[in-house]
Amino acid sequence: MSENANNTPVLELLELSIQFGGLHAVDGLNLRIKKGCLYGLIGPNGAGKTTVFNMITGVYKPTAGSVLLNGKNITGKSPVEINKAGIARTFQNIRLFKAMSVLDNVKAGLHNETKYTAIEGVLRLPRYFREEKRVNEKARELLKVFGLEDNINSIAANLPYGKQRKLEIARALATDPKLLLLDEPAAGMNPNETAELMETIRFVREQFNMTILLIEHDMKLVSGICEELTVLNFGQELAQGETAAVLKDPKVITAYLGE
Amino acid sequence: MRKQTKNNLITFSGTAVLCFLMAGLSTAGVLDNKTTGLLVPMGIYIILAISLNLTVGILGELSLGHAGFMCIGAYVSGAFSLIFQNTISPVWLRFALAVIFGGIMAAVFGVLIGIPVLRLRGDYLAIVTLGFGEIMKSIANNVYLTMDKNGLHFGFTVPPTNVDEATKQELLKGPIGMAAPQDTNVWIVAVVLLICLAVLMLFIDSRSGRACMAVRDNYIAAQSVGINVTKYRLMAFTLSAAIAGVAGGLYSHSLSLLAAKKFDYNLSILILVFVVLGGLGSLRGSIIATIILYALPELFLRGAGNLRMLLYAIVLVFMMLWTNAPFFIALREKIAASKPVMKLKSVFRRDKSDKSAGGAA
Numbered sequence A: 001m002s003e004n005a006n007n008t009p010v011l012e013l014l015e016l017s018i019q020f021g022g023l024h025a026v027d028g029l030n031l032r033i034k035k036g037c038l039y040g041l042i043g044p045n046g047a048g049k050t051t052v053f054n055m056i057t058g059v060y061k062p063t064a065g066s067v068l069l070n071g072k073n074i075t076g077k078s079p080v081e082i083n084k085a086g087i088a089r090t091f092q093n094i095r096l097f098k099a100m101s102v103l104d105n106v107k108a109g110l111h112n113e114t115k116y117t118a119i120e121g122v123l124r125l126p127r128y129f130r131e132e133k134r135v136n137e138k139a140r141e142l143l144k145v146f147g148l149e150d151n152i153n154s155i156a157a158n159l160p161y162g163k164q165r166k167l168e169i170a171r172a173l174a175t176d177p178k179l180l181l182l183d184e185p186a187a188g189m190n191p192n193e194t195a196e197l198m199e200t201i202r203f204v205r206e207q208f209n210m211t212i213l214l215i216e217h218d219m220k221l222v223s224g225i226c227e228e229l230t231v232l233n234f235g236q237e238l239a240q241g242e243t244a245a246v247l248k249d250p251k252v253i254t255a256y257l258g259e
Numbered sequence B: 001m002r003k004q005t006k007n008n009l010i011t012f013s014g015t016a017v018l019c020f021l022m023a024g025l026s027t028a029g030v031l032d033n034k035t036t037g038l039l040v041p042m043g044i045y046i047i048l049a050i051s052l053n054l055t056v057g058i059l060g061e062l063s064l065g066h067a068g069f070m071c072i073g074a075y076v077s078g079a080f081s082l083i084f085q086n087t088i089s090p091v092w093l094r095f096a097l098a099v100i101f102g103g104i105m106a107a108v109f110g111v112l113i114g115i116p117v118l119r120l121r122g123d124y125l126a127i128v129t130l131g132f133g134e135i136m137k138s139i140a141n142n143v144y145l146t147m148d149k150n151g152l153h154f155g156f157t158v159p160p161t162n163v164d165e166a167t168k169q170e171l172l173k174g175p176i177g178m179a180a181p182q183d184t185n186v187w188i189v190a191v192v193l194l195i196c197l198a199v200l201m202l203f204i205d206s207r208s209g210r211a212c213m214a215v216r217d218n219y220i221a222a223q224s225v226g227i228n229v230t231k232y233r234l235m236a237f238t239l240s241a242a243i244a245g246v247a248g249g250l251y252s253h254s255l256s257l258l259a260a261k262k263f264d265y266n267l268s269i270l271i272l273v274f275v276v277l278g279g280l281g282s283l284r285g286s287i288i289a290t291i292i293l294y295a296l297p298e299l300f301l302r303g304a305g306n307l308r309m310l311l312y313a314i315v316l317v318f319m320m321l322w323t324n325a326p327f328f329i330a331l332r333e334k335i336a337a338s339k340p341v342m343k344l345k346s347v348f349r350r351d352k353s354d355k356s357a358g359g360a361a
């Protein structure tokens, strides 16, 4: 795997399709994301973008086609297996562990990284203390990256909106993924917050050497940070390629961007 | 110290002081008979309430059959004690084995009904546990167990017939129930209660407890970070059932005669009321609510005659408001932030006296 790490895409979708009743929500989508790439998935509302995420992460089973992670077929696996294989995500409508503290949200993300059993935990054996200490430090470091170090003990639901988005990204990164999926991270943010988020996403990519696939409506953000794009329309690919070229494509302009 | 560790220490030491104080007072003969008689069942109800809080408050699943697990623990451990009454000694060993065995059997049933049901989402668990509790009660109500020189004889709905009349001992007597040896006392209940409380606190404040709460708050997000939702649902549900079984074991050894009809859904609902009014997810709240709501009608409302149920209902409504209504939550925060309380807190902080703070909390 290591010798062809450069040409095996991190994520590859082959003829990926799903039908809900008669509706072809996603129809024959092909896509390749190189390691380290910041890839954008855009398109009008209802185009099928979130559905693509749900198929990649195992929430929905595709009716046809396949999902490859580093060349390995992961189609139809459960969300837990897919996360363990190396894909983490955020959600369009934020899904935090609302009643838990900010720190515990990230520690829940570190669940599989925390190596002690339930019995070792209840008996407070040495491994409990060692692992809790390690995981605590790791969680704090991650929260610092996102500027949440002052909110560690807040209840997640009480955070302002922008910080909730950041916490969700921190929690996803806690699972140590190879590929990060962000579903409309800038939704509901003001221009300042969006600009800050752009910086954070760039930083995450550099710091963690991360490959990122992101869904977004904010064209400034998309053209600012995405290197490649796929435009979806009615579940089908409308255009694909380098960001600048795609955004100039007349098909894209008429169907999505408008004059 | 972490806030949760501190909170747990306060709750635990407060409960320990209260438990041993009451046990000591009753042993010393300071309390009247009626109050003493209430202590054992009250302790058992506290164990039931904190264990149910794991399912309802921490896991976020509604269970309406907690009495069913208690019933299994009560019958299994009671039968165990009766069967080995003359073969295992000393008594404390036989009793300990009986209670542990009752807890294990309740856990086994927790797994058996948890596996099919916890895969589903929504209100399935509430419905299935409600039915489960009633079924357990009916089975216990119809089971006969007789021992003679040839061994054990079972009967269902009718007593076994082929028994040796000269040496027969009727252990389980259908609707009449059973008379397990009365091995439970206030000290044993106090110790078991504290062990159960500690186990629950340590479980909740660990990787597994976090996983359960993550599943409760958002199971899709929990899956997305690699938490095996079914595993943790089953784990918490089983632990909750096991502790209810232990409580049942204490219960059956505290009565001269125990009939299965005690374990009907009214009991499950009563415990659920303690949990909900004490605050979901708060073990301390469950303990306080159980004490207030259990002692109140027995000790203080006796004299109120016909008004008793009315007063009880008023207390219930008030407690519900106290734990849930925005006005009262704001009021509580205001009280906590008020000058006298802050002063009190700073005094205790200087003394580092957790115990006195536990009494106040």
Ligand SMILES: Nc1ncnc2c1ncn2[C@@H]1O[C@H](COP(=O)(O)OP(=O)(O)O)[C@@H](O)[C@H]1O
Pocket (backbone or CB within 6 Å): A020, A025, A043, A044, A045, A046, A047, A048, A049, A050, A051, A052
């Ligand atoms: N579970 C589902 N059942 C039926 N239809 C669905 C389901 N999930 C999504 N859809 C439909 O699929 C289409 C694409 O939705 P979605 O992927 O959420 O769009 P978006 O591009 O805005 O994220 C919509 O028409 C939506 O109604």
Ligand SMILES: [Mg+2]
Pocket (backbone or CB within 6 Å): A049, A050, A051, A092
């Ligand atoms: Mg969407």
